[in-house]
Amino acid sequence: MKKLVTIAATLTLMGAATTVFAGGAGEKTYKAACFACHGTGAAGAPKLGDKANWGPRIKQGKDTLYTHALKGFKGNKGFMPAKGGRADLSDADVKAAVDYMISQSQ
Numbered sequence: 001m002k003k004l005v006t007i008a009a010t011l012t013l014m015g016a017a018t019t020v021f022a023g024g025a026g027e028k029t030y031k032a033a034c035f036a037c038h039g040t041g042a043a044g045a046p047k048l049g050d051k052a053n054w055g056p057r058i059k060q061g062k063d064t065l066y067t068h069a070l071k072g073f074k075g076n077k078g079f080m081p082a083k084g085g086r087a088d089l090s091d092a093d094v095k096a097a098v099d100y101m102i103s104q105s106q
């Protein structure tokens with residue numbers, strides 16, 4: 001019986017950890033796949049937190065930003081590779097990273 005209680009407590013803790021992780025998934029993907037360009041402005045990428053650069057982009061609407069991030073985008077500043085060049089990422093991961101970037105840049 002004691003063992004069962006321990007297992008139940010462990011599962012509860014794991015559940016809590018998973019919830020926290022899900023909340024930070026966009027940030028995690030950003031750091032792993034987008035930071036190389038968007039953290040530094042490399043290759044003409046709009047830097048995280050650069051409101052002047054992100055403002056007009058955010059005005060296009062989220063759907064356009066999702067599409068550009070997922071399928072790639074050639075703009076006036078440079079070339080955004082599809083999924084940041086990480087074809088292994090799921091669409092949901094990339095969208096979460098876009099959401100994170102928007103939340104930090106408006």
Ligand code: HEC
Nearest residue numbers: 033034037044045057068069075076077078079080084097
């Ligand atoms: C190899 C460099 C590079 C990487 C890696 C990269 N980007 Fe970009 N991204 C760019 C560049 C350059 C632009 C700007 C293109 C322009 O406006 O000319 C851009 C623009 C964008 C935009 C704005 C599109 C628009 O319509 O203005 C979004 C959203 C975006 N990137 C999301 C992401 C996400 C999400 C990731 C990670 C999964 C990522 N990028 C990784 C280079 C990169």
